[in-house]
Amino acid sequence: MVDAIDLKIIDILEVNARQSYAEIGKEIHLSPSSVRERVKKMEDSGVIKGYSLRLDQSKLGNTLEAFIMLKIFSGKLKPALQEIEPYPEVKEAFRITGQHNLYIRIALKDQLHIQQFIDKLVNFGEPTTHLILSRIGKENF
C-alpha cells in the first residue's frame, strides 16, 4: 500500500508541501512523473488528505493560542459540536478519552476574546483551559 519510497515522499512533503515533483525526484532518485504518480495514488487512497499551511498566529494578530478540554454535560455533545464547528477561531477539535470528552484548539486576538469563547462553551460542558506558551521541536511543527 505505502512503501518505503512513499514514506520518503511524505517526509519531504511534510517539511515543504509545495516542493515540486522534479525536486522531490532529485532527492530520492526518481523521475518527476513517477513521484507525481505516487503522490496521486496516495491522494486517491486517502493517505494524503490534503495540503495545508503553517502560520505564525501571533503575526496574524492572534496573540493567544490555547486549547480547551470540555467535560460535556449529558446529552450536550451534538449541540456542542454544532456550536463550535463554524468558528474560525477553532483550529482543531477532536473527541477524546479521559476526564474530558472534547478537545478544542483555538487562536484568539486577546484575553477578552478567550473569555467570550469560554462563556459560550459553559452551556455545553465544564471547560479546562490551557494556554500555549511556546512550540517545541523542529520548524515543521
Place this chain on the structure above:
Amino acid sequence: MVDAIDLKIIDILEVNARQSYAEIGKEIHLSPSSVRERVKKMEDSGVIKGYSLRLDQSKLGNTLEAFIMLKIFSGKLKPALQEIEPYPEVKEAFRITGQHNLYIRIALKDQLHIQQFIDKLVNFGEPTTHLILSRIGKENF
C-alpha cells in the same frame, strides 16, 4: 502588514496549499503574479512559516493517536524536551499553562507502543494520556 486580501489567500491555501497562484487569482480576482507577490511577502515576513501535509495516520498504520500532558518534575523540563524532540512519533509539542506543563501529541502503531512511550516519559513527569477518538469539523482540520 496583512490585509483583507492576504487573509483570503491564507484561507484558500489553508484548504489546499498546493493550489496554483493562477487559480487563487481567479477566486479573488487578482493576477497570478500579484498573488505570487503577496504569498512571497508573507513567507518573507514569517506569517507563512511553511506548507504541510494532512495525513490519514490510520492509513499509515498508526491506529492510535493521542496526546499526553506532562506535569514535569522539578528541574526535568530541559531533559524532557531533549528526550521527546527526536521521536518521529511526536507530531506536535508545546509548553502550556495549568496543572500540566507539557503537551505532546503522538501517532503510534498500537497500544504496545503507547505504553512504551509513556514508560519513557515517567522519568520526567507525571503523564496524563488522552486518546483521540475522532476529528471534528471540516476536512481541513
Place this chain on the structure above:
DNA sequence: TATGAAAAAGAGGCATT
C-alpha cells in the same frame, strides 16, 4: 501584461515480477 523558462499532466513503451 507579455515573455521565455520551468513544471505538470498525459501517452506510450520497456523491464521486472
Place this chain on the structure above:
DNA sequence: AATGCCTCTTTTTCATA
C-alpha cells in the same frame, strides 16, 4: 497480465521584465 519506472509531448504555470 500487472506493476513501476522511464521518456517524450502538450499544456499549464511560474518568474522576469
